[in-house]
Amino acid sequence: MSGYDPQQAASWGPRHTPVLHGHDEAEATLLEAWASGRLPHAWLITGPRGVGKSTLAFRFARFLLANGPAGSRDEGPNLFGDAPVLPDTLAIPEDHPVFSRIASAGHADLITVERSFDEKGDRWRGDIVVQDVRAVIDRFGKTAAEGGYRVCIVDAADDMNTNAANALLKILEEPPPNAVLLLVSHAPGGLLPTIRSRCRRLALKPLEDAALVPALDRLLPDLDAAERRGLAVLAEGAPGRAVLLAGQGGLKLLHGLLEMIGQLPKPDIAKLHAFGDALGRDRSGAGFQVMGELFRWWLARLVRAAAGDRIGGPGWAEIFPGETALARRLAGWQTPDRWAEDWEQVGRLLDRGESVNLDRKQMLLNLFAMLGRAAAR
Template sequence: MSETAPEPRANPGLLGQARAEQTLLEASSGGRMPHAWVFAGPNGVGKATLAYRFARFLFAGGGEARDEGPSLFGDAPAAPTSLAIDEQHPVFRRVAASGHADLLTVERRFDDDKGKTKKDIAVDDVRKIAPFFRLTAAEGGWRCVIVDGAESLNRAGQNALLKILEEPPPRCCLILVTDRPGGLLPTVRSRARMLTLDALDEAHVRELLARWRSDLDAESRDALARMADGSIGRALSLADADGLELYADLVQLLATLPRLDVVAAHGFADRLGAASADASYRVAVDLIGWWLTRAARYAARGEVPPEILPGDSAPAARFQNPRSLERLVQAWDKAARQFQTTDAANLDRRHALLAALRAIEAAAA
């Protein structure tokens, strides 16, 4: 039976980020730990998991300067070699249950009226950080704030953060988790230490899929691992939304290039652009952008992408000359702008899908 992938605050494991973990261990044990961090990197590689892992470590007594030399009572305690603490430790359990008094999480709220998560992190939530940091630590140690999705901070929210970063309280740690560090103001970035997490190895993605989606056959897990681009979050999202089936449908449609099957294209757009197919539409948009990016990347090197599903490399093989590559990049740009405009103005999703498909067809002409 598959395990359920835990939420970051309750995830005891972290694969593929040993370098980032070692950086935090060294910084926290040297007695001069930065008061603010930016955890940056691709979506779904463990940034939020690492943030909670580090917070638990600090709450459990990590982050204290250590005397490396011997004392009257023997050798000094060895420096920790991992941020991990036992799942049964009271600190782990309180953090997992959102019940640790010294931890504040700031993230985008869900809008009940619109039925979706808000675009920005509320500035009022950001303003809670300063008074939270001014409180005495309930458990006598560190106080931590994790801002998850920090790229969603608007300018007012980031300016509110600046006031905290300019005069950081002692024994307080602020962690900004973001997929797009460029979305943060330079003044915010300059006052925090940047820690960039790497994309996961395909083997690590496959291992986590075997643990959390063992209901899938090995062939499907291998395909998802190749499509994940080093992100277990992406692999799980595709698995949960029947992404492989949608990708197979897209490949079948693109196989009719250089002139798309009009009937099939309209059927694809009608099915995925319907109001009731929101999740499938999101996956389709992601897959179209991913296919265009992948095809362009390999075409720029004069190579055909390796096969993921039978026959899926053939459509990309059409773009193996400089003129076609240029058109492919233009198709990616047009599709991205079309999908962005459609979301922002709540336009017809079927039209957006057809426009993206027609842009690919024009590039293949």
């Protein structure tokens, strides 16, 4: 869905999160690599946006900075010959000094690379620039402040421009001892092949419901159960996506969209204009962007379910009361193939409108006019 917002993530984000849901296998892989004493110097943590990649990266960073290299602590066999006891989890207690220092961005041996704030433009930069990566080069050129690891988290590596990527590649090619780079990537295919080849890849999958539900209970405790269930459907296994949508009013926007779609082929023009006016008053354009993404997402959901004859069946979870009946009615208008064509046209309309900065209200009216034609076929 929407991109990373450093300000919004600051209150709930990975730097502060003590719990990781649903990625036990990935955690075990990292523990095993650390315990072997041959920890790869670079990891590429991949998966859909919002599934917990950054949370895992910070969790591993805390573990490394709290424990140091395997074998560096006094864990040898005791008087009775017992084997050393190694950690069986990456978790670090919230009252641990390393946890609190990382949460406050105050640990000398952890550096994070993300889109920085442009003071002149008074906005967050669209890319990670070379100056951001040079800070890593400077830090990695010095001895670790606490004698253990130096860790760098790049979140997300996809945001690096060409100069930043080439600068990072130099570090990957000649990493200093006890330095670990954790690269978070939503779309690793877009990274330089030379960067991918120098990292060990760790792929995270969307969470199953058994892990997603408790994650949302913890992350969104102020919402009622029905709202969390709706966001769980929208999230598609990505708790971070659910949190962002909750903050952006995603459920309310989708409910308004479905209400107007349900009136087709004769929508309430006054309500449609009012909805467009409300989106137009948001100068940032964030509300319209979320609306457009939800519009595409819900049509794709309709196409997939209609093609597999799954509307209301196994694997279909209703977001709002009446959504199933609406989806069945729309599926009866035309074939899934025709709906797929409309989904593509919706995407083209939104992309073209954004590229030339068309009036948002007019774009909304155009979208519903297109759906109205589909209803009249």
